[in-house]
Amino acid sequence: MNAIVDCNSFYCSCERLFRPDLRDKPVVVLSNNDGCIISRSDEARKLGVGMGIPYFQARQIIEKQGISVFSSNYHLYGDMSWRVMETLRSLCQHVEVYSIDEAFLDLSEVPLHQLPDHVREIKDKVEQWTGISVSIGVAATKTLAKLANRLAKKNKKASGCISILATEEERRIALQRTRVDELWGVGRSYALKLIDWGITSGWELSQMPEEWAHSNMGGVVGVRLIRELRGLPARVMEEELVNKKMIATTRMFGRPVSQLHELKEAVATYISRAAEKLRRQQSAARTISVFLVAKEQDHMVNFRRGATISSFVNLDAATPNTHELIKPALELVEQLYEKGKSYKKAGVMLSGLVPDASVQGNLFVPQAQNQRRFLMNTIDNINFSMRDDSVKFGSSGMNKDWKMRQELRSGRYSTRWEDLRTVK
DNA sequence: TCTGGGGTCCTAGGACCC
DNA sequence: TCTGGGGTCCTAGGACCC
Secondary structure, eight states: OEEEEEETTHHHHHHHHTOGGGTTSOEEEEOGGGOBEEEEOHHHHHTTOOTTOBHHHHHHHHHHHTOEEEEOOHHHHHHHHHHHHHHHHHHOSOEEEEETTEEEEEOTTSOGGGHHHHHHHHHHHHHHHHSOOEEEEEESSHHHHHHHHHHHHHTHHHHTTEEEOOSHHHHHHHHHTSBGGGSTTOOHHHHHHHHHTTOOBHHHHHTSOHHHHHHHTTTHHHHHHHHHHTTOOOSOOOOSOOOOSOEEEEEEEEEEEOOHHHHHHHHHHHHHHHHHHHHHTTEEEEEEEEEEEEOOSSTTSOGGGOOEEEEEEEEEEEEOOHHHHHHHHHHHHHHHOOTTOOEEEEEEEEESOEEGGGOOOOTTSOOOOHHHHHHHHHHHHHHHHSSTTSSOOGGGOSSOTTOOOOTTBOOOTTTOGGGOOOOO
């Protein structure tokens, strides 16, 4: 059996941990740039705050109802996530960290009759040791476990935030009660197609032939989905950490940006950030892509599909060094930039990643860059142990006037000494 | 006025090779 | 009018996830 452990309203729960006065009170957390609502407590949901909606649209109801609002504080969430995952690892041998607030567990060694007690114990321990409450869904496959978890969350009181689909009967009833658009692996566009074809429940989808899924739902992806719904595992546990194949850093600007030098500052800053991620996994990158998103005149139409222009360059040899990445990236900015236009977003992507240790030599590139590697490590260590960006490259700018808004961020309670909470 | 950021996998189709 | 067959590699784009 597979279990999925999912932290309840994770970001809100993290904020509340350090603000006990907000327990049982409505809370929401905003995305970067204070743009959208990306986490909301049950109380906020009951007051009618939608998930994923723009902050400015929810603002009225938020102010009227006195809902507490936080900008996102990823230092805090990342650290709390780590604590939750370490707790799970101490309770279960096979853990796959799936996202910042979710993990799959392999419980196949637990006898069926012991499952309810076992799962309850996991839930209680996590809450006791980290202060974060979780929901747990258990079933024969990952997809069904996600479904079980969904059902557990739907009615927390009755389920105690735990749902186990152990028998065929339970699987069938659960699938019959679930609409296709609520299934893990069915997004908007497949949901529309399925409903068009008259397939509305998870149960109906699970009855479709695999060949049909192959030709109508993205080939092997659809086949796997159907198998999983039938209780045949098609998604295995992936426990070991795998290196990223692509690393991106992209941000909206706090205000429209039209000056070339500001765009360059932003891109240099993003490259620095991406290169840190690159070195953390001991990789080097050979391909750099840069993209700019222009601020559209008519922001009502398709704001997400704003005119994006992008370009990329392949280096002669892969590198993990910030300055070697910044220079070509800035040349790309110059190519892409159009005078007079204003931009709302920029981003960089590093790909063609290879292990740093085995970077292929190239006759035409000077070797002996060990000193630079050492310098990069030093800078990373300083930035990690002190405030962000204590040491940085001049090209990333000093003022950063264009930086995203984050007006309502809480303290970094668990990762910064100076933000440590005091208890009377 | 104000709409996030970062990933993965898969397929189709073109270029190229023998 | 006729116009092989098969394989690999790469890229763009679609779909999905949290």
